Amino acid sequence: MSATVKTAGKTAGWVDDRFTSSNFLKRNIGKVFPEHWSFMLGEIALYSFIVVMLSGVYLTLFFKPSMIELAYNGSYVPLKGVKMTEAYASTLNISFDIRGGLLMRQIHHWSALFFVAAISVHLLRVFFTGAFRKPRELNWVIGVGLLTMALLAGFAGYSLPDDLLSGTGLRIAQGIVLSLPLVGTYLSFFIFGGEFPGTDFISRLYAVHILVVPGLILALLTAHLMMVWYQKHTQFPGLGRTNDNVVGYPLLPIYMAKAGGFFFVVFGVITLISGLVTINPIWLYGPYTPDQVTAGSQPDWYIGWLEGSLRMMPNVEWVIFGYTLSWNILVPAVILPGLVFTVMAIYPWIEQWATGDKREHHLLDRPRNAPVRTSLGAMAVSFYVLLWIGGGNDLIASFFDMSINTITWFLRFAIFLVPPLVFVATKRICLGLQRRDRDKLLHGMETGNILRLPHGEFIEVHAPISDEEKAVLMAKPERTPLTMPEEIDENGVAMPGARGARLRAKLSNFYYADNIPLPTREELEAAEAHLRHEVEQAAPAMEEDRRLIPAHDGSVLHDPAIDK
Amino acid sequence: MTTHENLPATTESAEAAAIEKAAAALPAHRPRRTDVDPKAARRAERQVAAMFLGSALMTVLFVVAFVAIPVDETVYIWGFGTVNASNIALGVTFGLAILLIGTGAIHWSKKLMNEKEEIQLRHPLASSDEEREAAVEAFQTYQADSGFTQRPIIRRSLLTAMVLFPIPMVVLLRDLGPLPGEVLRETLWEPGSRIVIDPTGRPVRPSDLALGGLISAMPADLPEVQEEEGNLNARAKAAIILVRMEPQEIVSQQGDNWDYGGILAFSKICTHVGCPIALYEQRTHHLLCPCHQSTFDLADSGNVVFGPAARRLPQLPITIDPEGFLVAVDGFAEPVGPSFWERGDA
Incomplete structure (x- = not known):
């Protein structure tokens, strides 16, 4: 036994005599942590x-x-x-x-x-x-x-x-x-x-x-x-990774x-x-x-968004019964950050209520598989970025030689118009990616190889995706929106709480209705058979092509799927 | 964390089966070069050791640099310009001493440590129904023992005491500062206050001001008051600017003939959140606050023409005294600086 191990053993013994710690130690020094680059951000x-x-x-x-x-x-x-x-x-x-x-x-x-x-x-x-x-x-x-x-x-x-x-x-x-x-x-x-x-x-x-x-x-x-x-x-989906285990x-x-x-x-x-x-x-x-200032005064980056909201707010101030209400300061510097942090803090419960999802989740979502959440997030980011731009409007104006008033007016409208546009665009992109995932499961990867069949038809050769990728794609959770409740029961009496339930059903629809479903087992089997057939059909011709067609870098076109 | 120790054997075997199943699905472990080639392993070993030794060397160099380089020594480094030699030497040696420990450890783990992935099971976080019920029961027993619900007088009086007892902690804060009173409405300016240039303290003749020019000014007694009070509070309210324009360019003023021959005096403190304002565009007579870009038209009563400020810049009525120096006719007619709740209309 080396000196290091001996010393460690002695120390552990000393501690265990006092705190019964061996069991705890045994359990925890082997504790498994999943790996992903994005988990390092918190670190x-x-x-x-x-x-x-x-x-x-x-x-x-x-x-x-x-x-x-x-x-x-x-x-x-x-x-x-x-x-x-x-x-x-x-x-x-x-x-x-x-x-x-x-x-x-x-x-x-x-x-x-x-x-x-x-x-x-x-x-x-x-x-x-x-x-x-x-x-x-x-x-x-x-x-x-x-x-x-x-x-x-x-x-x-x-x-x-x-x-x-x-x-x-x-x-x-x-x-x-x-x-x-x-x-x-x-x-x-x-x-x-x-x-x-x-x-x-x-x-x-x-x-x-x-x-x-x-x-x-x-x-x-x-x-x-x-x-x-x-x-x-938590961990990302992958081979062997489920909601009930940790791999790492x-x-x-x-x-x-x-x-x-x-x-x-x-x-x-x-x-x-x-x-x-x-x-x-x-x-x-x-x-x-207090009577001097330099032009272009800027706070540290993380305060910039609040500086921007102060700059963008129009000059509304009320005097009621002899008292002053400075909306021009309260809205951008008190109400806005208050709202932002409150909504942020309670978001988990907003989503939980809207979707009725009360299960435990240890497997992470790929952002595309939760398009509405992803789009809401993107919308919030665009809102933040616009405020941040507002905080630097003087620097932008002097750097690009633009009118500071124009920039401010642009931002005053953009702050209401851009985030919804970002929402729509992000959702489209997410659904597009979901469609592509479904395509990959059904038709495999595009290889970029175009093949002319003996009877003259051109096809693009597809290769099956890897097991790892398939595991990731198949881990997409099935999400069905809540159904719209009846407003009156069978006796013609209004159902209690129907309005809340209807709102909830609508929200759940908003979150889930547009999701692209995973292929069914039958669809997958049919697609697999088709893909196998295509690869078989293409193999002899591809074999020939490999010798005939040099790729742009002088090598030959090469398809690992056909090599097998 | 303690739930899985006392699980019955059947669950244990089920767990082992679940782990086995997941392990079978894991992609096969690909051996690294260092796993199969002893030469590569030895090379990696040397690399790791070199990084750790490099770190030790950097620590020694840090101490040398700390002792040898004077704190005010500067040095020219291409791409960085003239920089403080001590700072850059200490930063680079210390930074590398730390960084190399990190890269060494990571290299070690990636190349040489056993990197087999492992699987552990998660267990439901919620306790079993029996355990929950047992907890509720235990709580009820203790509750009954204390008589908390049975003795409402004790309960309510305790609650009353508990609600009230933090009040002293708030009351104790009372002496953090004086009450506002009327001081936010008052400045050093009063009838006859002489206007002097900030910071020289020289009195101003109308001829000192060029047409289109702007100077910062203060009441003559400000330095004295500042010295006496030992703070900048008076300065934060009394600072003004003087501008001069052609009298016919003045569209309106806050009072009749508050200018003196085209010379106007305004508070320098922005009515938005109190930044000092001094960016003057003489062609348009606009004064811009560098903090949030509130823009005031000095030729038109100091009214807001753009930005978040809601109120005009207060104007100071001025004239000249018998010696020909600029003086205030009166103090400000409205509070200077940011709005506050009690401010009301004036």
Whole structure:
């Protein structure tokens, strides 16, 4: 027995004496995780969060969250003698006077950007593959919570240095708080310790940024991972993969090596980028003052959609009984994000109710097989992208030399017109792909070989698809819409709850009615016989062709199916 | 996680059969080159070790760079321009030290570790009906033991206490800040306030302003107040801009003769969400907010011509004092900056 195994055995024994852990260990070191590249997106989010935490702890050792004014006396020459808050001065200090400080600042910022980006793409993966369905609805809600917390953490973080850009962002946030009916003014005075900007806010925000929000993220993250562990990961359909099993690599050693190695890859890539690419050069912006701003001020990418909604909203404001209701701020900055996150969080139950599907799902959907869900998702993405474009309308206008008013007016209409068009187009594409899948099952793959039969007919030779592909295609779930309920029963009395049931039947039709059915067993058998016949018929002629027709690269046309 | 330990033997054999069935369907394991060619395996082994050793080397180089390169040293690197030498050296060595551990581990797992796929079964997540009933029963027993439902007085009084007890935690927040009062309606500007250039503090004569020009200005006492209060609150409300246009170009103003010879003074703070505005197009007299592109027509009472701002920019009535410097005739007639609930009509 090698020394490594002996030591491991001893340690395990020591722990087992205290926690009865051997059984747990035995069960879990062999736990199987399915593999797919898209399952790494959530991992990237997790790993960049670890990097955010590590670099963040370092930064707390040097950053001073104080709004006391002082004259800068560090080594960055252009700002020497300039009056600024201690928060900004200490950030300059981290960037210019502490060895490795700039690197850690940039690692912190880059990993935060990676964190939000990875969460967003992971969320899209989970949505489009239907991984949020029963039994994972709660984990989806936790995921939405994690996304909101990540946005909050990011905004709070880049607001801390108190540079001109971050202060402008805070001013906008304060303007939004002011717009809240009834409580807005008071809330703003409590948050800022009086009028904007005051001298309390940075230290208060600091507590939120390094304690409250990361604490919540850690708690949610732990719950998120424990649920994944307990309920076991979902998997894509394939050979041998069913709704009742998990096929993949065991935790030790393969999964551990890959996932652990991947942590180092993510960390390493973030560090390399941070060494090579400057992010948030706060020294160029100067200290914050409420009467200055630079043109082309942009928030970090993940706040861009809210900036866009603020820019696109027309200027509606009401004064009722002497009180001001600023719809121009409330709608884009309060109601819209509220709605977006609420709808996102409850979507699993919307779909469940509409389709009546209460089964457990461990096998992922291919997006095309759930065309309405996929189209709703695509519609939401287009909505988001339009808002995001709105957030950069000034950059687009100056880059392409266009009128900013035209862009804004275009977006004001597009935000209502484009998403429905995207819905229709996506649904068409999904159904088209479903038809192609059915074709593949019935007629096999097109080989691109055209054959002229002895009697003069031209046919394209088809080859049967692989077993793996067939397993994937055949795993398509059969989905039948709910039937329309009777409005009155046999005695002519109105059925209770008929209206709700009818609405539900309609929604279920909306979700499922257009799906292309899988071929029946008879159809498949007939098609298989036909395909076999075609291949047999073509074989001798193809054999001849292979010698006669050189392909464009000088080789001969080659069909693996005929080679057999 | 604990359900499958105590399952009866029949279920166990059924499970084994299910695993076997799925295993039979799995595609055959294709051996890798490293599985069949010992040379390839040794090569892969060397590659993995080289990456781990490369990482160790990078860590040493990191320490060397940390000690040797001064923090303010710059270096020109093609494609990156002039960059901070310390940052780039530390970033590259540290980054590679980490990255190589990762690539080494992944290479190891892909080339050399036993990569046989395994199958595990899922079990229904819901407990059996008996277990559920047993849980409900147990709960009811405990519930009966406590008498929670039988003693409504205790129950209700407890609920009352529980609902009320978080209130102190909210009340404690009261001293986070003062009440708003009327301060959002007030600025430093009052009758006779002298207008000075920001940031020099020099008083302004009408002749200082070129036709079509724009300058940022403030009340003369702002620096003093700022020093005294130790914050930027007064500045956030008092900042103004001065523009000069031909008097006949002025279409309308917020008050009669609030200009002085074509010189107009407006609040610099956007009425949307409070960004300072300074993008001025002198031909159209439009002032554009760089944050959300609200556009105000300074020749026409500062009215909104485009964008999300709902209210015009407040105008400051100005004139000159006996010494010939620009002064405010009065304070702002309406609150400056973003709207707020109590603002109402003015």
